Amino acid sequence: MKHKSINVALVSAEVKPFSKTGGLADVTGALPPELTSQGHNVTVFTPLHGGISIKKWRLKRLKRRFGVNIDEHHYFFHVYEGYLDDIVKVYFIDHYEFFKSRKRLYGYLKDGNRRYFFFNKAVLTVIKELQLPIHVLHCHDWHTGLIPNLRRHPDFQPYFAETAAVMTIHNIAFQQTLGRQQMKWKHKDDGLGLPAEDEVSIRRCNFMLRGVRHADAISTVSSQYAEEIQTPEFGNGLQEILHRRRRRLFGILNGIDYNHFDPRYDKDLHVRYHLSNLHYKRRNKSFLQDQLGLEVDDNIPIIGMATRITEQKGFELFFEVVEQLLAMHLQIVIVGSGQEEYEQKISALHQKYPEKIGCHLEFSEQAASWVYAGADIFLMPSRFEPCGLGQMIALRYGTIPVVHKVGGLAETIKDYDPATKRGNGFVFEGYTGLEMLTGIVRALETFKYRDRWDKLMRHGMKQSYSWELPARQYAKLYRFAMRKHRHASPVHFVPHPNLHLKINS
Ligand code: GLC
Numbered sequence: 456m457k458h459k460s461i462n463v464a465l466v467s468a469e470v471k472p473f474s475k476t477g478g479l480a481d482v483t484g485a486l487p488p489e490l491t492s493q494g495h496n497v498t499v500f501t502p503l504h505g506g507i508s509i510k511k512w513r514l515k516r517l518k519r520r521f522g523v524n525i526d527e528h529h530y531f532f533h534v535y536e537g538y539l540d541d542i543v544k545v546y547f548i549d550h551y552e553f554f555k556s557r558k559r560l561y562g563y564l565k566d567g568n569r570r571y572f573f574f575n576k577a578v579l580t581v582i583k584e585l586q587l588p589i590h591v592l593h594c595h596d597w598h599t600g601l602i603p604n605l606r607r608h609p610d611f612q613p614y615f616a617e618t619a620a621v622m623t624i625h626n627i628a629f630q631q632t633l634g635r636q637q638m639k640w641k642h643k644d645d646g647l648g649l650p651a652e653d654e655v656s657i658r659r660c661n662f663m664l665r666g667v668r669h670a671d672a673i674s675t676v677s678s679q680y681a682e683e684i685q686t687p688e689f690g691n692g693l694q695e696i697l698h699r700r701r702r703r704l705f706g707i708l709n710g711i712d713y714n715h716f717d718p719r720y721d722k723d724l725h726v727r728y729h730l731s732n733l734h735y736k737r738r739n740k741s742f743l744q745d746q747l748g749l750e751v752d753d754n755i756p757i758i759g760m761a762t763r764i765t766e767q768k769g770f771e772l773f774f775e776v777v778e779q780l781l782a783m784h785l786q787i788v789i790v791g792s793g794q795e796e797y798e799q800k801i802s803a804l805h806q807k808y809p810e811k812i813g814c815h816l817e818f819s820e821q822a823a824s825w826v827y828a829g830a831d832i833f834l835m836p837s838r839f840e841p842c843g844l845g846q847m848i849a850l851r852y853g854t855i856p857v858v859h860k861v862g863g864l865a866e867t868i869k870d871y872d873p874a875t876k877r878g879n880g881f882v883f884e885g886y887t888g889l890e891m892l893t894g895i896v897r898a899l900e901t902f903k904y905r906d907r908w909d910k911l912m913r914h915g916m917k918q919s920y921s922w923e924l925p926a927r928q929y930a931k932l933y934r935f936a937m938r939k940h941r942h943a944s945p946v947h948f949v950p951h952p953n954l955h956l957k958i959n960s
Contacts, residue, residue: 461933463490464589466500466578468571468598469560470545473512473537474504476560477763478709478844479625482676483595485712488540489926498587500578502554503535503547512537514547521584523576524610526652530573534581548577561598567632568657572650575601575662583614591933592620597630600666601650607669608649619940621932622670626841627684627691628767630663646696667696671703671943672936674929676842677863678706689839703939705932708866709842710922716827716848718916723824730916733909736828736853743829747813749786756902757786758895759830759854761823761845764793764801764816769836769859774800775888781811785899788830789814790822827852831908832898836883836891840864846880850915855908856880857894867920871901871911879915 469475471484487497503514514535523530535547549555553570561567579602582589592615594602603620605611631644644650644661646668651657667673675681683689685698697704714720718736719729725742728735737753744751758780762768774797780787781804789801789812798816805812815822827833833849835858842863846856858864860882871878881901883894902908 460494460496461930461937462496462498462588462590463487463593463933464498464500464578464582464587464591465593465595466575466599466602467595468502468574469504470499470501470539473501473507473545473547474560478842479596481712481844482625482709484539485710485922486926486929487543489710489922490929491542493923493926493930495930497543498589499539499543499545500581501545501547502560502574503549504554504560505557507547509535516549519584521577521580523573523580525569525572525576525657526654530577532577546581548574548581550577561632564632568660568662571598571632571662572601572652572657572660575599575605578602579605579608579611579615583611589618590937592618593623593929593933594620594666594670595623596625597663597666600630600662600664601660602666603669603671604646604650604665617940619671619933619936620669621672621674621936622666624663624667624673624675624680624684624841627663627675627689627693628839630691630693631659631661633658664693664696667693667700670936671940672932673697673700673704674707674932675704676707676709677866678708679866680839680841680862681706683839683862705928707925707928707932708863708920709844709847710925711844711847711851711920713851713919713921716851718828718852721824721828723821724828725825728828730913733853733912733916736912739825739828740831743788743825744786744813746825747788747815748809749788749813750810755784755786756832756899757788757830758832758834758857759788759790759826759849760834761790761826762793762835763818764789764791764797766794767838767840768793769838769886769891770794770797771838772836772886772888772891773834776892777804779892780895781808783899785811787812788826789816790819790826792816792818827854830854831902832857832895834895835859835864837861837864838886843867847920850879850918853912853916855898855911855915857891857898858882859886859891860884861886871897873901873907876907876910879911879918 467483469480471480490497514537517534533549537545606615646664650660726735726738741751833854833856840862856868858868868880869878870882881894881898883890
């Protein structure tokens, strides 16, 4: 039997290619087109950030003007319409003060919460005013966490009485603008009822907690992380509520957009390659060595990192053992940006060992591709990693991951065993510099046996983490949420008359 299509509003603070600070944008840019090709009707909602060009993306402004009330404040806004991959409609919420005039997506301490409070209300307002017949609100990360809660606000409740909500956690370390440690315990939001709208309550409002508490279903980006966040070590204070709601909590591993991340098609590569001409990968290696001023020699193994340069990504371990690493016969390349003190340390290392460590300390998809293609080993020693995309991308480029056994890394990378020849990378268990070093040394030893290494590369390149399966799992999750919502609904409203229409038709 063919399943009926589901009408989904997918809400995210960042969506590739329009805006991106991390893996979240990769996911929210790739999942909607895949769901659409599987027959569902997806509409994406995202802010019109300062960096998004109306001209480049040919966005069109809707004629009508919308309004949102927060306490006694009234905010007018506009909506721009655009398309993702030409097939998915995207509504950009346009508010000059909150989004258009700002350079950064997050990190404004003073009104960071208010901006997204407004955004969450604005999304519900647009759906209601345009009478979009949405079955499921799919919210991503804290920036959208109030939506499952606010759909029950008297302004929205009648329209959204039949609408289910799914909360997807990409990183539970971020729950609101202020860090949890920055707030006194007694001031912390308990997430009950509707969020209060006075200045102080908005600043204290915990969006992620409210999303987790009020959604009909919760998901996160790997099954391993779904387990981990129920523990004090990884739950960042939400472990108890997540454990209580564990029957509604699922792990769906992210996919990779192989239209973009595949050495056969990647336009950023010096030379494109695939299994049939794998020796071309070497030309990318020489190119990378040349670009970063390292000695050009195919026999020197390159350890690559393309990442946000933050504590989460394992840089404490890296700095602990980097001098020992650099004493070995190898080169290190690092591409990315992040915490200033880490960037400075990397620059200093580069000054000290210019022939051994190369870096490009700016976020650049192009330079990241050079690393995926040009390195031999891809290092991801993250302290925690909800899913991680880098290790899956690296596999497709024939670059062998060395990872910490945590979250999505533990789920996707299995330790290589030279005896059985099983495994697709090198995994270390304890979060210590020594264990990381041991993992790297095991990789370097294997690299010496070029025939073995070649097999590992080919095996990795053949693995597939496309979006097809995850998108089917999300559709299942939407149905689960719709069922739960129907059964939980205290009042039974007459279904909205538009509920049978298709949005994108
Ligand atoms: C966050 C997580 C990362 C995950 C990405 C996409 O950035 O830290 O592990 O891959 O979201 O879900």
